[in-house]
Amino acid sequence: xxxxxxxxxxxxxxxxxxxxxxxxxxxxxxxxxxxxxxxxxxxxxxxxxxxxxxxxxxxxxxxxxxxxxxxxxxxxxxxxxxxxxxxxxxxxxxxxxxxxxxxxxxxxxxxxxxxxxxxxxxxxxxxxxxxxxxxxxxxxxxxxxxxxxxxxxxxxxxxxxxxxxxxxxxxxxxxxxxxxxxxxxxxxxxxxxxxxxxxxxxxxxxxxxxxxxxxxxxxxxxxxxxxxxxxxxxxxxxxxxxxxxxxxxxxxxxxxxxxxxxxxxxxxxxxxxxxxxxxxxxxxxxxxxxxxxxxxxxxxxxxxxxxxxxxxxxxxxxxxxxxxxxxxxxxxxxxxxxxxxxxxxxxxxxxxxxxxxxxxxxxxxxxxxxxxxxxxxxxxxxxxxxxxxxxxxxxxxxxxxxxxxxxxxxxxxxxxxxxxxxxxxxxxxxxxxxxxxxxxxxxxxxxxxxxxxxxxxxxxxxxxxxxxxxxxxxxxxxxxxxxxxxxxxxxxxxxxxxxxxxxxxxxxxxxxxxxxxxxxxxxxxxxxxxxxxxxxxxxxxxxxxxxxxxxxxxxxxxxxxxxxxxxxxxx
Numbered sequence: 001x002x003x004x005x006x007x008x009x010x011x012x013x014x015x016x017x018x019x020x021x022x023x024x025x026x027x028x029x030x031x032x033x034x035x036x037x038x039x040x041x042x043x044x045x046x047x048x049x050x051x052x053x054x055x056x057x058x059x060x061x062x063x064x065x066x067x068x069x070x071x072x073x074x075x076x077x078x079x080x081x082x083x084x085x086x087x088x089x090x091x092x093x094x095x096x097x098x099x100x101x102x103x104x105x106x107x108x109x110x111x112x113x114x115x116x117x118x119x120x121x122x123x124x125x126x127x128x129x130x131x132x133x134x135x136x137x138x139x140x141x142x143x144x145x146x147x148x149x150x151x152x153x154x155x156x157x158x159x160x161x162x163x164x165x166x167x168x169x170x171x172x173x174x175x176x177x178x179x180x181x182x183x184x185x186x187x188x189x190x191x192x193x194x195x196x197x198x199x200x201x202x203x204x205x206x207x208x209x210x211x212x213x214x215x216x217x218x219x220x221x222x223x224x225x226x227x228x229x230x231x232x233x234x235x236x237x238x239x240x241x242x243x244x245x246x247x248x249x250x251x252x253x254x255x256x257x258x259x260x261x262x263x264x265x266x267x268x269x270x271x272x273x274x275x276x277x278x279x280x281x282x283x284x285x286x287x288x289x290x291x292x293x294x295x296x297x298x299x300x301x302x303x304x305x306x307x308x309x310x311x312x313x314x315x316x317x318x319x320x321x322x323x324x325x326x327x328x329x330x331x332x333x334x335x336x337x338x339x340x341x342x343x344x345x346x347x348x349x350x351x352x353x354x355x356x357x358x359x360x361x362x363x364x365x366x367x368x369x370x371x372x373x374x375x376x377x378x379x380x381x382x383x384x385x386x387x388x389x390x391x392x393x394x395x396x397x398x399x400x401x402x403x404x405x406x407x408x409x410x411x412x413x414x415x416x417x418x419x420x421x422x423x424x425x426x427x428x429x430x431x432x433x434x435x436x437x438x439x440x441x442x443x444x445x446x447x448x449x450x451x452x453x454x455x456x457x458x459x460x461x462x463x464x465x466x467x468x469x470x471x472x473x474x475x476x477x478x479x480x481x482x483x484x485x486x487x488x489x490x491x492x493x494x495x496x497x498x499x500x501x502x503x504x505x506x507x508x509x510x511x512x513x514x515x516x517x518x519x520x521x522x523x524x525x526x527x528x529x530x531x532x533x534x535x536x537x538x539x540x541x542x543x544x545x546x547x548x549x550x551x552x553x554x555x556x557x558x559x560x561x562x563x564x565x566x567x568x569x570x571x
Contacts, residue, residue, distance in 0.1 A: 011039075011224050019223055023259055024216065038220050042142035042189040044172070048116065048164045050195045052087040054325040055335070056236065059091040060271045061318045068097050069105055071317050071340075074347045076113045083320050083338055088116035094273035095122035095158065095205045095242035100130060103137065103159070110161045110169045118193065120174070120202055122158035122240040128185055131155055131173070140172045142189040153185035158240055160202045162193060174240075176206040178217070190221055198234050199225065205241045208270070209253045219256050226264040234265030234325055236332070241272040265325055267332035317342050465496040472498055472506070472539070479509050479537050494539045502541035509537040 011019070016038060050056060059080065061071050072091070080089055098106065098121055110119055128149030135141075139159070149155065156176045163169035175187030190207065193200040207218045222235060237257070260266050318340040323332040340347050467475050475498050 011227055015227070016224060019227055020220065023223060023262070024220070037217060038224050040177070040189050041192050041221055041225060043192045043194050044162070044170075045194050046162075046164065047196050048088075049197045050088045050090070050116070050118070050200070051197045051325075055087075056198065056323045056332070057084045057087060057089040058236075058269050058321045058323060059089060059318060060269065060321070061091065061093050061097075062271055062273045063317060064094070064097050064273060065099075065102075067317075068093060069102065069109075071347060072106075072109055075318060075340075076109055076117075079338075079340065079347065079349065080320065081115070084115075086115045089118075090200065090236075090238060090269070091117060091119040092238050092269055092271040093119075093121035093240060094271050095156070095240040096124035096273065097121050097240075097242075098123050100126060100134070106159070106161070107169070107171065110163055113163065116165050117161070117163050118200060118238075119161040119163075120158065120238050120240055122156070122174075122204060122242065124242075125154050125156050127151065128153045128155060131157065131175075134173065138171065140170060142172065142191050143175070143187055149185055154183060155185045155187075156204060156206060157187075158204060160191065160193075172202070174202050174204060176204045178206040178210040180206065190218065192225060194229075194233070198236060199229065201225075201235065201237045203237050203239045205239075205243060208237070208239045208241065209245070209249050216256065219260065222257070222266070223260050223263060226260065226266075229264070232264060234267070234332070236323075237266075237268045237270075239268060239270035241270055245272060261331055265331060267323060269321070269323075317347060465494055467496045467498040470498050471500050472502060472541075474498075475539060476509055479539070494537055495542050496539055497542040502539070502544055507538045507540065509539065 057080075059075060061068055061075070063071055075091070100123055102123070106119070106121065110117065129151035131149045132151070158174040160172045160174055161169045162172070172191055174191060175185075177187045177190055179186050191202040193202065201218075201222060203218065210217070222237070226235060254268065257266060257268060320338040320340075322335050324335045326333045338349055340349055342348075465475070467478075470478075475494075475496050479494065
């Protein structure tokens with residue numbers, strides 16, 4: 001390990017006061033005795049680089065135990081080299097992914113990987129005596145090589161492996177530094193990895209959203225570290241998280257760290273695992289990763305949102321995210337993603353552009369034995385996406401409801417069930433996986449639409465819209481208002497649930513917009529670039545679709561109906 005510059009000068013007390021007055025005016029004046037807390041960071045310096053073309057490859061794996069080790073093995077041997085080549089990568093597990101007994105296996109996997117990698121994983125809660133036993137291993141302790149921890153105290157900790165090119169890996173012990181009171185222990189120093197082009201802050205649950213009064217400590221450490229860094233590198237927080245967490249807690253901490261972007265680039269990559277009852281409904285039904293927009297708690301993907309990338313417990317086993325510096329926003333933008341899910345014992349990549357979590361989204365529904373064809377349709381659709389044989393976009397909803405066979409669901413009392421199921425299917429289908437050019441920020445009654453690559457590179461899209469309480473005329477009016485907004489979008493199919501029925505022959509939103517009708521794009525002030533020749537949308541009534549699926553007696557009837565939908569664009 002080579003030090004490529006002299007260690008930075010730590011800010012003085014007066015400089016820290018000035019920083020906090022500027023960035024955190026609500027923060028009370030620091031006492032001199034607290035000064036040491038804000039400089040309690042151990043920095044591991046290196047002249048190696050972690051970015052490739054200003055891009056950082058991040059892997060999130062939310063699984064635990066044997067499944068986590070199995071996924072890591074397949075990632076390191078197959079998927080990660082295939083997607084990133086020899087470029088450096090960062091891998092983050094949740095805070096209780098492993099136990100101390102998994103150390104040797106993890107160390108062997110990292111040692112066998114031929115390319116640069118940083119791997120962070122938590123081992124949950126252990127006794128101080130167990131931490132002292134780790135001194136027999138080749139592990140670095142930020143608190144010092146001779147520190148002995150009280151044997152009966154409880155500590156929450158983890159490891160961080162750093163493997164640079166042509167070198168053996170280093171292993172560092174991670175401990176939560178937040179004092180949680182009697183009977184618990186805590187580390188003294190936070191760990192920061194300073195590479196030539198980026199700073200990585202290794203963080204565990206309690207330090208990111210602590211339940212103590214001193215809840216800003218990590219944020220203030222990062223702010224002081226930014227000020228100290230004369231190289232002006234970007235900063236990424238790697239957060240290993242687990243246990244109960246509420247959406248408002250996540251949002252509060254993200255907004256806190258967002259304030260620091262005026263000083264330097266900052267992003268947060270968080271891997272969380274919890275049982276469903278332990279987390280809020282809104283967070284459980286979030287996408288596998290998401291940014292949060294300023295002043296808005298909604299969990300959706302939007303190109304102007306603040307970057308905060310998360311993978312929480314779900315049926316998605318892992319995700320590879322490619323993040324890029326965005327100098328204009330002092331943040332990181334998501335430019336690519338690859339999702340992985342286990343299918344028939346294999347770790348398979350989901351088709352790019354789709355985040356598919358039907359199992360999780362539909363788990364609370366009526367048991368599949370009562371409505372077997374819906375279950376068959378979902379199973380077929382999930383398998384099709386995993387194996388790459390995906391239907392045309394106009395068929396997705398119908399395919400999910402009915403499968404590909406000639407059987408038909410004819411239960412006379414299932415209309416209400418299908419109405420609920422269809423909305424949830426649309427919600428699952430409409431999440432994006434990182435194509436920021438075609439996401440749409442709207443109000444809480446709408447979901448982002450699913451893009452679909454058609455022949456010749458042209459993109460169509462699907463929007464699932466729960467417009468209950470609105471009629472078709474109001475739906476059309478809202479679509480026209482959005483189309484005039486100026487945000488680029490592909491030709492759009494809107495599956496909307498509204499009051500009443502679709503007027504015959506009025507599926508197309510009747511407007512071809514010219515340049516003068518469209519607001520100038522925010523990204524290109526005074527732009528003279530022409531938009532697409534037309535910005536078109538077609539509306540399909542969800543209840544018409546559901547009723548057709550219930551009354552069609554053969555697969556040919558349903559195919560005919562789908563052809564009618566596909567023919568709308570030519571009408």
